[in-house]
Amino acid sequence: MSTLKYICWRLLMALPVLLGVSVVTFVLMAATPGDPIRLLAGARADADMIALVRERYGLDEPILKQYFIYLKNLVQGDLGNSLRYRQPVADLIARHYPVTLFLVIYTVVLTLPPVVFLSVLSARKPNGVADQVIRVIGVLGLAVPVFWLALLFARFFGAQLGWFPVSGYGETFSEHMWHLFLPALSTMIWVVPILVRNLRAALLDEMNRDYVQAGLSKGLGRKQVFRTHVFPNSVLPTLNLFAVIVAYLLGGSVIVETVYAVPGMGNLMVDSILARDYFVVQGATLVFALTTMLVMLAVDLLSTVIDPRITA
Amino acid sequence: MLKLSYILPGAAAVVLSAGVACADNIVRIASPYKVTSLDPISAAAAGNIEAYGQLYTHLLRQNADGSLEPGLAESWTISDDKLVYQFELRDAKFSDGSTITAEDVAFSLTRAGGENSAYPAPFASISEVKAVDEDTVQIILTKPSAPLLAYTAIFNAGIVSKDDVEARGEDAFDANAVTSGPFTVQDWKPNDRLTLKANPHYWREGYPKIAGVDLIEVTDNNARSTMMLAGEIDVSRDVPWPQVDELNAADNISIPLDESTVIVILLPNHTAAPFDNLNIRKAAAMALNREAVAKVATQGRAQVANSTLPNALSYYAEDVQPPAYDPDGARALLEAEDAVGTEIELLIVPGRQELATLYKAQWDAVGFNTIVEVVDGGLWWDRVLGGEYQVTATWWYNETEDPDLAVRWALCGTCGNRSYYTNYNNERINELTDAALHEQDEEKRAAMYHEIQRISVDELAQIPIYYPPHPNAYSSRISGLTLTPSLQWTLEETEIVGD
Numbered sequence: 001m002s003t004l005k006y007i008c009w010r011l012l013m014a015l016p017v018l019l020g021v022s023v024v025t026f027v028l029m030a031a032t033p034g035d036p037i038r039l040l041a042g043a044r045a046d047a048d049m050i051a052l053v054r055e056r057y058g059l060d061e062p063i064l065k066q067y068f069i070y071l072k073n074l075v076q077g078d079l080g081n082s083l084r085y086r087q088p089v090a091d092l093i094a095r096h097y098p099v100t101l102f103l104v105i106y107t108v109v110l111t112l113p114p115v116v117f118l119s120v121l122s123a124r125k126p127n128g129v130a131d132q133v134i135r136v137i138g139v140l141g142l143a144v145p146v147f148w149l150a151l152l153f154a155r156f157f158g159a160q161l162g163w164f165p166v167s168g169y170g171e172t173f174s175e176h177m178w179h180l181f182l183p184a185l186s187t188m189i190w191v192v193p194i195l196v197r198n199l200r201a202a203l204l205d206e207m208n209r210d211y212v213q214a215g216l217s218k219g220l221g222r223k224q225v226f227r228t229h230v231f232p233n234s235v236l237p238t239l240n241l242f243a244v245i246v247a248y249l250l251g252g253s254v255i256v257e258t259v260y261a262v263p264g265m266g267n268l269m270v271d272s273i274l275a276r277d278y279f280v281v282q283g284a285t286l287v288f289a290l291t292t293m294l295v296m297l298a299v300d301l302l303s304t305v306i307d308p309r310i311t312a
Numbered sequence: 313m314l315k316l317s318y319i320l321p322g323a324a325a326v327v328l329s330a331g332v333a334c335a336d337n338i339v340r341i342a343s344p345y346k347v348t349s350l351d352p353i354s355a356a357a358a359g360n361i362e363a364y365g366q367l368y369t370h371l372l373r374q375n376a377d378g379s380l381e382p383g384l385a386e387s388w389t390i391s392d393d394k395l396v397y398q399f400e401l402r403d404a405k406f407s408d409g410s411t412i413t414a415e416d417v418a419f420s421l422t423r424a425g426g427e428n429s430a431y432p433a434p435f436a437s438i439s440e441v442k443a444v445d446e447d448t449v450q451i452i453l454t455k456p457s458a459p460l461l462a463y464t465a466i467f468n469a470g471i472v473s474k475d476d477v478e479a480r481g482e483d484a485f486d487a488n489a490v491t492s493g494p495f496t497v498q499d500w501k502p503n504d505r506l507t508l509k510a511n512p513h514y515w516r517e518g519y520p521k522i523a524g525v526d527l528i529e530v531t532d533n534n535a536r537s538t539m540m541l542a543g544e545i546d547v548s549r550d551v552p553w554p555q556v557d558e559l560n561a562a563d564n565i566s567i568p569l570d571e572s573t574v575i576v577i578l579l580p581n582h583t584a585a586p587f588d589n590l591n592i593r594k595a596a597a598m599a600l601n602r603e604a605v606a607k608v609a610t611q612g613r614a615q616v617a618n619s620t621l622p623n624a625l626s627y628y629a630e631d632v633q634p635p636a637y638d639p640d641g642a643r644a645l646l647e648a649e650d651a652v653g654t655e656i657e658l659l660i661v662p663g664r665q666e667l668a669t670l671y672k673a674q675w676d677a678v679g680f681n682t683i684v685e686v687v688d689g690g691l692w693w694d695r696v697l698g699g700e701y702q703v704t705a706t707w708w709y710n711e712t713e714d715p716d717l718a719v720r721w722a723l724c725g726t727c728g729n730r731s732y733y734t735n736y737n738n739e740r741i742n743e744l745t746d747a748a749l750h751e752q753d754e755e756k757r758a759a760m761y762h763e764i765q766r767i768s769v770d771e772l773a774q775i776p777i778y779y780p781p782h783p784n785a786y787s788s789r790i791s792g793l794t795l796t797p798s799l800q801w802t803l804e805e806t807e808i809v810g811d
Contacts, residue, residue: 034690038697040348042357043708044721045430047728052427084348085502086482095501151534159541166538167342167530167545261342261530261539263504271346271503271531276690 003304007297014293021289022282026070029278030063036083036276057083070282079286080279084272089283092268097287099169100257100264102176104249106184111191115238118192119199120231126204138193146252150186150259157182167261183256191245198241202234232306239306243299247292337523339790339806342530342539343549347506350497351485352470353424356431358799361467361711363527365800366508367491368470369515371399371417371449372461376794376802378713380461384412384471384492384515385449394456394752399464401447404515406473407496412515414443416492419474421451421464433720433728434463434712437749456750458757459714466711467799494520494804505529520804521792540565540785547793548785553610556783564788564810569613569781573622573710573718573797576614578671578775579696580703583735586654587703591645593772596656596703598635598642599678605670606778613783617776620723620768624779624797625715627761632769634776642678652679659685659704661692667705667777696733708732711798715761719745723768736773 037053038045054060058069073080079089122131158166170179206212207230215225254266265284272280304310345359352364373383385399404412418441425435437457442450451460463469473490484490487500494516495508509524528545530536533552540548541562551559551567560567580587580596587593606614615623619632635641646652656675660668665686672682687695695701710718720727724745725737741764748760768774782795789810794802 032690033694034688035693036690038693039690040357041355041430042360044356044433044729046432049428049430049432082502084346086349087486087502092502096503151538154535154538155541159538162542165544166542167528167535258532259535261528261532261535263501267531268503274688274690 003301007301010293010297010300014290017293018286018289021285022071022074023067025282025285026067026278029276029281030066032276034276036278039275040084070279079283082272082277082280084275084277084280089279092280093265093283093287096263096265096268099262100250100253100266101291102169103180103183103187103253103256103262103264104246106177106180107187107191107249108246110184110188111195114188114192115195115199118196119203122196122200123203123207131200134196138196141189141193144189146186146190147255147259149189150183150256153182153186154259169262169264180262183260183262186256186259187249187252191249194245195238195242199234199238202237203230206230206234236303236307236310239299239303243295246295250288250291336811337808338526339522339524339547339793339803339808340526340528340545341547341549341801342528342536342545344529344531344533344536345549346503346529347500347527348502349485350489350500351482352420352468352472353426353429353431354485356468359529361799362795362801363506364467364470365493366495366525366803367489367493367497368420368472369404369412369492369494370466370469370471371464374462374465374796374798374800376796376805378797380465383465384417385464388461395453397451397453397460398444399449399451401449402515403447404492405513406476407491407511407513408473408476409513410473410475410490412471412473412492413446414449416474417441417449417471418443419477420471421469423472423477424468429468431468433717434459434466434469456752458749458752459712459716462712462714465798495525498524503529514804516804521807522803525803537785540787543787546787546790549782549795551783551785553613553783556611556613559785565785566788567783567785568794570784570795571624571797572780572782572795573624573713574707574780574782575617575622575709576609576667576705576707576777576780577617577620578703578705578777579732579734580772580775581699581701581734582731582737582773583699584702586651586656589649589651590771591649592651592654593775594635595642595645595649595651595678596675596680597772597775598638598645599674599680600671600775600777601637601674602634602777603637605667608670609667610778610780610783614778614780617778618769619765620774620776621715621718621761621765622710622779624713625710625718626713627715627758629762629765632762632765634769634772639674639678646679653681654679655681655683657683657685657702659687659692659695659701661689661706662686664705671705699733699735709797709799713797716745716749719748719761719764723764723773731773734774736768736771738767738771738773741767 037050041050070080082089082092118134122134125131154166157163164182165179168179170176212225212230215229253264254270257264257266269284343359347359347363349355349360350367352368370383371385372380375381384401384404386402388397388399390397401414406412421441425432425438437453437455438451439454440452444450471492476490477484487497489497491511494511494514496511498509499507506527510520536548537551537555537559539545540559556567559565580593582588602616606616619629621628658668658671668684672684675682696704708722722732724742725731726742727745744760744764748757751757784795786793789808791807791809792802793806
């Protein structure tokens with residue numbers, strides 16, 4: 001019961017945060033020069049027509065009034081219409097959000113097995129050959145810029161060898177897996193080393209604790225001590241870092257989405273900012289914020305499951 | 313055995329889905345330019361222009377070589393005073409099977425010149441478009457307009473269904489738009505792609521020859537090139553110049569360099585120091601080795617620009633010349649004006665950095681002190697419209713071969729946008745702009761446009777740099793596709809020849 005209460009409390013706390021996010025986004029967009037209608041209508045567009053459309057869309061109203069109109073609609077669950085496409089922002093997000101979510105989950109799924117395997121391998125013999133090799137490769141993975149690696153992968157595995165598509169999202173689940181493999185792989189190569197370093201350090205830390213000695217001296221096997229005591233205790237700090245990384249992946253998806261022409265949220269966000277499509281930027285920011293908070297909540301709940309000492 | 317029976321359908325599904333993915337009779341075009349609306353009058357940006365041409369038919373149609381031929385209008389007559397154009401329509405249908413009537417034409421053209429139209433300039437001399445009977449329509453002018461026939465083929469003069477637009481309003485231009493052109497909408501995913509399918513009711517029998525088109529929006533230059541190399545698309549619009557050789561060298565890809573009306577220029581602000589001074593503009597022009605700039609920027613694939621108008625336009629003046637490259641002369645001019653060391657701010661958008669570097673190096677060499685400021689498109693427009701700039705590097709193109717709209721856009725000070733917002737205002741050019749529109753005599757018109765170009769080049773209204781072709785890459789899988797100078801894909805004539 002207390003867990004449920006906790007969840008409700010956290011969700012309630014999300015409301016003021018979302019309100020804050022919407023205010024900040026609105027102020028930032030309003031303060032950015034640039035006329036969405038001019039960008040939409042094109043270089044040679046007639047000035048009178050632009051003025052007319054601005055008026056029709058309410059863009060000439062005082063900024064505070066615009067915000068309150070927006071807020072009023074938002075409370076009723078209406079994210080407004082895109083200035084560019086005259087379509088509901090909710091529709092645009094509904095089409096782009098699942099793509100990014102798929103990409104992030106895919107990246108996570110690809111990331112976890114190597115992280116666990118490599119960290120355990122490293123921690124088993126600190127400064128041994130395996131540890132050194134993993135460390136060097138890890139530094140390389142961290143040092144290579146994602147966009148550059150993504151470009152190389154696209155050229156090599158996509159254009160040269162023809163193993164994977166270099167663009168798009170596909171229609172079916174298996175097509176999604178196929179189309180997003182290279183984007184997920186390019187992202188993963190940067191994420192894995194961070195998590196490996198973190199988990200390895202935690203593992204080493206835990207392995208030197210007294211309870212490990214105690215367990216071993218009471219005759220528990222090394223494997224069992226590791227599996228039931230050391231590993232669960234080490235996972236917690238990594239799990240928190242992992243939550244931050246997932247939030248970062250959502251926002252940072254724009255890099256791989258651009259290189260691989262994936263029609264996801266990152267793409268939508270950047271295009272909308274460049275086009276000054278205010279309401280899409282607003283809507284997308286709110287969705288990003290909400291997702292981040294849900295991920296954080298999920299990780300906190302997961303932590304209490306793994307370690308009951310942490311109370312919700 | 314049990315396992316195999318699980319695997320086989322799965323494998324079959326994968327093979328099948330792969331087969332669907334490279335659907336055989338579809339042409340896939342990746343372009344950085346976005347389709348934001350399917351309403352032909354709502355925008356005049358490249359992505360929209362290119363899509364409108366596939367969706368809506370015109371009274372006259374423009375050939376791949378730019379010449380005009382009968383379109384929806386089978387024939388036409390022009391009154392002796394050149395004020396009444398009468399068109400006889402052929403039997404034609406919209407994509408929903410309803411007949412295209414003279415009422416639809418009158419409605420569409422009136423709309424294109426109306427207050428909701430993003431680009432009413434071509435129709436400014438029209439007083440009325442009226443349906444005489446079911447298949448006869450008249451365009452009545454207040455003053456003669458020499459390029460009027462060409463303007464009926466312009467992107468926003470596409471014919472839309474009056475009944476549908478009146479019934480549905482703006483919603484008439486969603487994914488269920490009623491179209492009159494070679495294609496109709498199959499699926500529209502804004503900010504991703506517009507999928508078109510052949511319009512079964514299109515009046516031109518036997519066309520289009522393909523089943524559909526995928527117009528895919530890919531902002532990133534590298535991504536388009538990789539997609540082209542991987543065979544995921546058939547056309548890549550605007551290949552970046554440094555990648556032209558690489559793509560050309562690939563099997564099955566060619567870059568024929570389609571002729572364009574694009575002109576790359578420098579816009580000086582004529583009402584702000586220091587470029588309000590002709591000698592400073594001259595010094596800036598003489599400091600630039602335009603041949604070298606054109607060569608470096610396009611790998612030698614563009615022609616050096618000599619006129620303020622694109623070289624693909626009618627009446628383009630081959631014999632006008634801005635001051636030749638002369639760094640010493642430029643330095644002397646600056647010294648005479650006591651302007652050595654003058655700080656100038658060059659405003660550019662991302663993607664123009666390479667050109668900006670070339671300009672800066674050459675300007676600084678003669679004694680300017682150039683600061684390059686990079687801003688995004690939205691801010692660029694704010695600054696240029698507000699006259700808050702000294703000089704900016706940009707480009708433009710013209711939708712028709714006739715120079716009327718080009719002059720109105722780039723050189724006329726009283727035609728609505730103050731000579732591409734440079735505030736250049738020459739009364740003689742303003743007069744000639746109107747006179748040339750109404751003049752019916754070819755030779756006299758040519759002389760007028762020649763004078764416009766001579767004056768504007770002498771006064772360096774703008775500094776012309778080069779005339780680039782369209783660096784579009786085409787797969788050998790298709791034939792008959794090109795991008796015309798008026799930014800229309802010849803998709804209705806395109807055929808699939810490879811696999």
